Amino acid sequence: MDAPITVLAGGVGAARFLRGLVQVVDPVRVTAICNVGDDFEWNGLAVSPDIDTVLYTLAGLEGEFGWGVRGDTHTVLGEMEALGEAPWFRIGDRDLATHLWRTARLRAGEPLSAVTAGLAQARGIASTVLPVTDEAHPTRVLTDAGELAFQEYFVARRASDTVTGFRFPGAPAARPAPGVLKAIEGAAAVLLAPSNPFVSIGALLEVPGVRRALKTTQAPRVAVSPIVGNAAIKGPAADMLRALRHEVSALGVARLYAGLVDCFVLDTVDAALAPAVEALGMRTHVTDTMMTTDARKAELAREVLHAAGVAAGEARSA
Amino acid sequence: MDAPITVLAGGVGAARFLRGLVQVVDPVRVTAICNVGDDFEWNGLAVSPDIDTVLYTLAGLEGEFGWGVRGDTHTVLGEMEALGEAPWFRIGDRDLATHLWRTARLRAGEPLSAVTAGLAQARGIASTVLPVTDEAHPTRVLTDAGELAFQEYFVARRASDTVTGFRFPGAPAARPAPGVLKAIEGAAAVLLAPSNPFVSIGALLEVPGVRRALKTTQAPRVAVSPIVGNAAIKGPAADMLRALRHEVSALGVARLYAGLVDCFVLDTVDAALAPAVEALGMRTHVTDTMMTTDARKAELAREVLHAAGVAAGEARSA
Numbered sequence: 352m353d354a355p356i357t358v359l360a361g362g363v364g365a366a367r368f369l370r371g372l373v374q375v376v377d378p379v380r381v382t383a384i385c386n387v388g389d390d391f392e393w394n395g396l397a398v399s400p401d402i403d404t405v406l407y408t409l410a411g412l413e414g415e416f417g418w419g420v421r422g423d424t425h426t427v428l429g430e431m432e433a434l435g436e437a438p439w440f441r442i443g444d445r446d447l448a449t450h451l452w453r454t455a456r457l458r459a460g461e462p463l464s465a466v467t468a469g470l471a472q473a474r475g476i477a478s479t480v481l482p483v484t485d486e487a488h489p490t491r492v493l494t495d496a497g498e499l500a501f502q503e504y505f506v507a508r509r510a511s512d513t514v515t516g517f518r519f520p521g522a523p524a525a526r527p528a529p530g531v532l533k534a535i536e537g538a539a540a541v542l543l544a545p546s547n548p549f550v551s552i553g554a555l556l557e558v559p560g561v562r563r564a565l566k567t568t569q570a571p572r573v574a575v576s577p578i579v580g581n582a583a584i585k586g587p588a589a590d591m592l593r594a595l596r597h598e599v600s601a602l603g604v605a606r607l608y609a610g611l612v613d614c615f616v617l618d619t620v621d622a623a624l625a626p627a628v629e630a631l632g633m634r635t636h637v638t639d640t641m642m643t644t645d646a647r648k649a650e651l652a653r654e655v656l657h658a659a660g661v662a663a664g665e666a667r668s669a
Numbered sequence: 670m671d672a673p674i675t676v677l678a679g680g681v682g683a684a685r686f687l688r689g690l691v692q693v694v695d696p697v698r699v700t701a702i703c704n705v706g707d708d709f710e711w712n713g714l715a716v717s718p719d720i721d722t723v724l725y726t727l728a729g730l731e732g733e734f735g736w737g738v739r740g741d742t743h744t745v746l747g748e749m750e751a752l753g754e755a756p757w758f759r760i761g762d763r764d765l766a767t768h769l770w771r772t773a774r775l776r777a778g779e780p781l782s783a784v785t786a787g788l789a790q791a792r793g794i795a796s797t798v799l800p801v802t803d804e805a806h807p808t809r810v811l812t813d814a815g816e817l818a819f820q821e822y823f824v825a826r827r828a829s830d831t832v833t834g835f836r837f838p839g840a841p842a843a844r845p846a847p848g849v850l851k852a853i854e855g856a857a858a859v860l861l862a863p864s865n866p867f868v869s870i871g872a873l874l875e876v877p878g879v880r881r882a883l884k885t886t887q888a889p890r891v892a893v894s895p896i897v898g899n900a901a902i903k904g905p906a907a908d909m910l911r912a913l914r915h916e917v918s919a920l921g922v923a924r925l926y927a928g929l930v931d932c933f934v935l936d937t938v939d940a941a942l943a944p945a946v947e948a949l950g951m952r953t954h955v956t957d958t959m960m961t962t963d964a965r966k967a968e969l970a971r972e973v974l975h976a977a978g979v980a981a982g983e984a985r986s987a
Contacts, residue, residue, distance in 0.1 A: 394773040395713065426742050430766030434791040444762055448748030455712040473752040 354539035355382040355479070356661065357570070361551025362389070362401045363417035363585050364577055364642075365544030366408035368655075371648025372542075373409065373478060375656065375663040381478040382534040384561075386546070387463070388490030388519070388554035391502045393440055394431075396450040397457050400502075401551070402467055402482060403449060410474040417585070420445040439507040464528040483555045485528045488521040490554045501550060510587040514594040517549060522557040527564075535564040540659035543574035545640065547588045548607045549595075556611075565611055571659040572612040575640060575651070576601035579618040584641070602627050609633070614658045616640065634658070672857035673700040673797070674979065675888075679869025680707070680719045681735035681903050682895055682960075683862035684726035686973075689966025690860075691727065691796060693974065693981040699796040700852040702879075704864070705781070706808030706837070706872035709820045711758055712749075714768040715775050718820075719869070720785055720800060721767060728792040735903070738763040757825045782846040801873045803846045806839040808872045819868060828905040832912040835867060840875040845882075853882040858977035861892035863958065865906045866925045867913075874929075883929055889977040890930040893958060893969070894919035897936040902959070920945050927951070932976045934958065952976070 356376055358369055360383045372381055386401045400418065407413040407420060414421045423443025431438055442450065449470065456466045462485035471480045492504040494512035504510060535541055546552050552574075556562040565572065578601050583589040589599050597603040601621045605628040608615065614634040617624060618641070625635040636658035642648040656663040674694055676687055678701045690699055704719045718736065725731040725738060732739045741761025749756055760768070767788065774784045780803035789798045810822040812830035822828060853859055864870050870892075874880040883890065896919050901907040907917050915921040919939045923946040926933065932952040935942060936959070943953040954976035960966040974981040 394769040395776050396769070420748075424742075424744050424762075426744060426762035427766045427769070430738075430763040431770060434766060434770050434788070436770065444742075444744035445748040447765070448745045448752060451712040451714070451745065452749060452752050452754065458713050470752070 353377075353380055354537055354570075355534055356380050356540050356542065356656070357382045357384060357534045357538040358542045358544050359546075359552055359555050360385050360401065360405055360544045361546025362386075362404045365401070365546045365551070366404045366413065366417065367642040367648055368542075368544045368575065368652065369405060369478070370408050370645065371642060371650070371652035374645065374649035375652045377664070378477040380539070382530075382538075383478060383480045384483050384531055384534060384555065385480060386551045386554050387482045387484060387488050388550055389501045389505070390487075390489065391500060393438070393442060393450065395454070396447070397454045398440075398442070398450050399453065399463070399467075399482070402480065403446070405480055406467075406470055406474055406476060409471075409476045409478060409480070412474070419443050440502065462528070464530070479530070479534070481530055481534065482528050483531055483561060484525040484558045486521055486525040488519065488525045488554070488558060490550050491518040491520060492550070493518060505587065510590065514587075514591050516595070517553070519554060519557040522559065525558045527558055527560050532560055532564045535561070535570070536568050538568060538570040540656065540661045541565060541568060541570050541572045542655055542659065543572070543608065543612060545575040545577040545584060547577060547583075547586055547591070548604050549588070549591050553607070562611070571614065571661070573614040573616060573636075573655055573659045574605075574608050574612040575616045575655060576604050576618065576621065578604050579640060580620050600624060605631055605633065616655055616658060671695075671698050672855055672888075673852055674698050674858050674860065674974070675700045675702060675852045675856040676860045676862050677864070677870055677873050677883075678703050678719065678723055678862045679864025680704075680722045683719070683864045683869070684722045684731065684735065685960040685966055686860075686862045686893065686970065687723060687796070688726050688963065689960060689968070689970035692963065692967040693970045695982070696795040698857075700848075700856075701796060701798045702801050702849055702852060702873065703798060704869045704872050705800045705802060705806050706868055707819045707823070708805075708807065709818060711756070711760060711768065713772070714765075715772045716758075716760070716768050717771065717781070717785075717800070720798065721764070723798055724785075724788055724792055724794060727789075727794045727796060727798070730792070737761050758820065780846070782848070797848070797852070799848055799852065800846050801849055801879060802843040802876045804839055804843040806837065806843045806872070806876060808868050809836040809838060810868070811836060823905065828908060832905075832909050834913070835871070837872060837875040840877065843876045845876055845878050850878055850882045853879070853888070854886050856886060856888040858974065858979045859883060859886060859888050859890045860973055860977065861890070861926065861930060863893040863895040863902060865895060865901075865904055865909070866922050867906070867909050871925070880929070889932070889979070891932040891934060891954075891973055891977045892922075892926050892930040893934040893973060894922055894936065894939065896922050897958060898938050918942060923949055923951065934973055934976060
């Protein structure tokens with residue numbers, strides 16, 4: 352088999368990118384290494400939002416806003432509300448089946464990587480979807496309102512607090528999940544998805560050995576900017592850059608990736624930033640990065656593979 | 670407040686009896702002490718079938734066959750099946766909310782009795798619903814196919830194995846839940862619902878202190894036969910009586926309750942058994958025990974209260 356095309360992945364942006372990638376290379380070659388920093392427990396159930404977003408999107412089931420299951424019902428949630436609960440995290444009925452499935456297996460002692468592989472198989476996904484680690488590796492968000500769990504910051508408090516930093520208390524004891532280091536070291540290309548550089552890609556890289564593998568791999572490494580113009584395509588990346596006194600632009604992200612990537616993909620609206628990015632010691636590739644349709648997702652994937660020097664096949668129908 | 674009318678309760682039969690009882694006495698006076706021997710874990714969730722049947726029935730929500738929620742949907746279950754699961758225990762979406770609610774609170778350290786009180790309150794139930802114990806107290810069924818968990822015997826294997834006995838491994842360490850002993854010792858009447866004498870009432874009585882409280886209470890004690898003619902109204906009671914070489918009749922049940930009750934309520938079809946039952950040292954009361962409508966549930970409750978010497982109010986509309 353050809354060496355894998357490995358994608359370091361957060362949530363919605365990464366999932367959309369992966370959806371394009373599997374249209375232009377054999378899905379079997381694609382390995383997604385997923386952030387688990389957002390994972391949390393919901394009424395006793397283990398929820399892995401980034402993994403699920405990647406799985407649902409690769410299965411073509413993703414909801415309207417990129418997460419959950421499209422057209423899902425909320426009967427269970429409605430009944431919990433009837434019991435006087437006001438769940439701060441809305442989970443649909445079909446989505447809930449995933450969490451029940453995962454939780455039962457984790458409780459039975461299966462590692463998250465095996466459970467995730469089982470979910471991918473059950474969903475008919477040919478690509479490899481790996482959690483970056485099987486250990487608990489939560490992202491803690493330091494804010495002016497105190498230290499918060501990621502979902503507390505992001506969902507319950509709607510990312511309204513000023514971020515002052517991050518803490519990864521599980522990192523020292525975390526080990527890369529089986530296959531993670533090999534997928535980076537032996538890749539045909541390592542692609543950093545257009546995900547949050549702090550709480551998605553950054554959290555991934557905190558797992559001991561992962562950053563080093565990315566630094567030392569012989570594979571071409573290409574990052575796609577999650578910032579277009581001066582805004583994040585999705586999520587709190589722009590706010591975090593601002594709060595942490597980085598430049599709120601693709602250049603601000605590129606600086607975080609200096610020494611980690613060989614090429615940085617900029618949106619056409621940011622073409623003027625290319626010289627400054629290149630001054631950081633990386634090539635640039637300028638293209639349309641807005642993945643508004645499946646065709647444009649495939650086109651971005653093709654451009655990124657081109658930037659990595661990997662041949663893409665014909666776009667297949669999704 | 671008047672002394673409680675305390676009911677030792679299994680599942681469907683007990684729930685229907687309780688539904689009648691709250692029509693003829695102030696529901697606030699009614700205390701149900703529920704079997705927990707059937708409790709099990711379903712995909713990581715804590716399920717208490719007898720407690721739930723009692724709660725749903727008292728709330729007027731019970732499903733067509735007496736358990737689950739009437740008209741419930743099965744979206745989550747369908748999605749689990751799409752993931753390749755074949756759950757042997759079918760749980761509906763609204764029912765699932767109860768289990769999520771319970772599981773989250775148990776995991777947070779609340780005892781089952783507090784969780785059950787919370788569910789009863791959330792469902793608008795004025796009566797007191799107590800688990801017999803907060804500890805794990807599973808009923809193990811000894812059969813010709815080996816020792817089985819109760820739900821494995823009853824649901825997964827459809828009660829098709831020959832029963833040779835029971836084991837209650839949690840009993841030695843179990844303590845009566847708060848309020849249980851007082852509800853028996855200080856009752857205006859203790860009523861043994863028409864439930865299985867082995868795995869419902871019998872399991873209850875295995876919790877240290879409960880049998881003794883029933884033996885020594887000053888309250889009148891009245892049991893309603895779960896066997897009418899030579900068949901159980903519901904469940905495997907008749908099969909168990911047969912397999913364990915008891916007489917398969919109300920008399921067979923009465924023998925199990927000798928020394929524990931003052932009066933035994935027989936169905937009219939079993940009137941001829943009254944002398945033999947009375948020879949066991951208990952009074953008998955013969956009436957129609959088939960609770961086919963809410964009105965007949967109320968009528969049975971009124972008869973049972975009469976047999977216990979407790980005045981019932983006018984039947985209120987359900």
